Amino acid sequence: MQEVFDSYVNYLRAEQNASENTVRIYTGDLMGNYAVGEEKGFFQFLKQKGIRSLRDVDRDTLRGYVGWLMDLGIAKRSIARKLSAVRSFYRYLLREDIIQSAPISLSHGRGKRMDSFSLKLDKRIPEFLNQEEMNRLLEAPDVASPLGLRDKAFLELFYASGLRVSELVSLDIHNINFETREIRVIGKGTKERVTLMGVPAAVAIRQYIDNGRSRLAGAQSREALFLNNDGGRLTARSVQRILASLALQAGIKKNVHPHMLRHTFATHLLNGGADLRVVQELLGHADLSSTQIYTHVTKEQAKKIYLSSHPMAHQEVKKDVDSAQNSENPAEN
Numbered sequence: 001m002q003e004v005f006d007s008y009v010n011y012l013r014a015e016q017n018a019s020e021n022t023v024r025i026y027t028g029d030l031m032g033n034y035a036v037g038e039e040k041g042f043f044q045f046l047k048q049k050g051i052r053s054l055r056d057v058d059r060d061t062l063r064g065y066v067g068w069l070m071d072l073g074i075a076k077r078s079i080a081r082k083l084s085a086v087r088s089f090y091r092y093l094l095r096e097d098i099i100q101s102a103p104i105s106l107s108h109g110r111g112k113r114m115d116s117f118s119l120k121l122d123k124r125i126p127e128f129l130n131q132e133e134m135n136r137l138l139e140a141p142d143v144a145s146p147l148g149l150r151d152k153a154f155l156e157l158f159y160a161s162g163l164r165v166s167e168l169v170s171l172d173i174h175n176i177n178f179e180t181r182e183i184r185v186i187g188k189g190t191k192e193r194v195t196l197m198g199v200p201a202a203v204a205i206r207q208y209i210d211n212g213r214s215r216l217a218g219a220q221s222r223e224a225l226f227l228n229n230d231g232g233r234l235t236a237r238s239v240q241r242i243l244a245s246l247a248l249q250a251g252i253k254k255n256v257h258p259h260m261l262r263h264t265f266a267t268h269l270l271n272g273g274a275d276l277r278v279v280q281e282l283l284g285h286a287d288l289s290s291t292q293i294y295t296h297v298t299k300e301q302a303k304k305i306y307l308s309s310h311p312m313a314h315q316e317v318k319k320d321v322d323s324a325q326n327s328e329n330p331a332e333n
Contacts, residue, residue: 001043001046001052001054004054004093004098005030005031005043005089007096008089008092009023009026009027011092012026012088017190019166019188021166021236025081025085026085026088026089028041029041029042029081029082029085029086030042030043030085030086030089031043031044032044038072040069040072040074040082042065042082042085042086042089045064045065045068046061049061049064054093054098054099055099057103058103059103059104061103062086062103062104065086066079066083069082083104086104087104087105087106090102090103090104090106091106094106126260126263126266126267127254127255127260127263128260128263128264128267128268129252129254129256129260129261129264131268133250133252133254134159134264134268136250136251136252137155137246137247137250137252137256138152138155138156138159139250140155140246140247140249140250141155141246143207145212146211146212146213146215146216147212147216147229148212149204149207149208149211149212150208150212150213150216150226150227150234151242151246152204152207152208153201153204153205153207153208153212153226154168154226154234154239155204155246155261156197156200156201156204156205157183157197157201157204157205158258158261158262158265159201159261159264159265160196160197160198160200160201160265161183161185161195161196161197161201161265161282162195162261162262162265162266162269162282162283163183163185163195163262164187164188164258164259164262164284165236165239165240165258165259166236167185167186167187168226168239168258169226169233169234169235169236169239170186171183171185171224171225171226172222172223172224172225173209173223173224173225174223175225176205176225178202178205178206181196181197181198181199181201181202182194182195182196182197183195183196183197185284187284188284191284193281193284195282195284196282205225209225213225213227216228216229216231217231218230218231218232219231220232221233236258239258240257240258243256243257243258243261244256244257262283265283266279266283269282
């Protein structure tokens with residue numbers, strides 16, 4: 001199984017153009033974590049059951065795997081992700097004629113046939129920063145230092161463009177067009193798209209390039225836009241760590257992470273009246289259903305729209321005003 005799995009990983013990298021993050025997740029979901037924590041990988045389950053050949057895996061085996069994960073208290077969303085990794089692996093096995101049939105349906109998703117292993121997931125509203133919190137975060141970096149200029153630049157860019165953290169750290173200087181304020185991004189599946197940024201982001205990036213990046217750059221910097229203290233390309237893990245530290249400085253109680261800024265970008269756009277398909281394009285979502293999770297509005301925004309739009313809401317406000325005036329002038333009653 002190890003030899004087959006190694007070939008599968010090479011296939012993901014060479015032919016599917018999978019990112020290292022995708023490879024890492026699929027490896028964890030299939031092989032499991034042998035270093036720390038409970039065994040939760042698909043191959044670990046097969047080992048427990050004494051199954052030595054992939055040809056011996058059937059639908060009952062898969063049902064047992066799902067039940068085992070549920071008994072371990074694994075969240076449904078995580079189980080669904082693990083099953084997605086299993087589907088991907090079996091597509092490869094069929095492609096290479098290692099097996100003749102799969103114990104799980106390989107068609108899974110919106111508008112496609114679902115099978116007994118498909119889980120009904122709880123809808124989860126993305127957490128985001130409100131405008132006041134976002135403003136505080138943007139003001140947190142110390143722009144007197146090169147690293148502070150860098151942090152200010154990538155925060156402004158995150159908020160202005162809704163980039164994934166992998167996209168942000170992969171940016172090179174030539175990907176930024178200051179004249180048109182456009183950013184050329186290589187997203188998931190090496191798909192290229194153009195996203196936009198406003199004046200604050202463009203100004204922050206220009207200041208960083210002129211006064212910060214030039215002081216961080218070294219022989220290994222090449223064209224990388226965002227650099228670390230040693231002059232190398234900034235990593236996604238470093239961005240996560242920096243964000244958590246800046247959020248703490250800004251007094252934000254939420255667990256701020258790069259994807260939350262992507263959520264914030266999309267939510268603020270939609271709450272401001274942007275068309276859903278425009279947001280889909282800017283985020284680089286292939287399916288509109290991926291963007292629809294952002295169609296929620298904040299309670300404050302919902303209340304504002306209700307009070308300004310619903311005729312009965314105006315009557316309620318008028319009654320409250322009349323009641324207050326009468327209580328202030330009891331002699332007139």
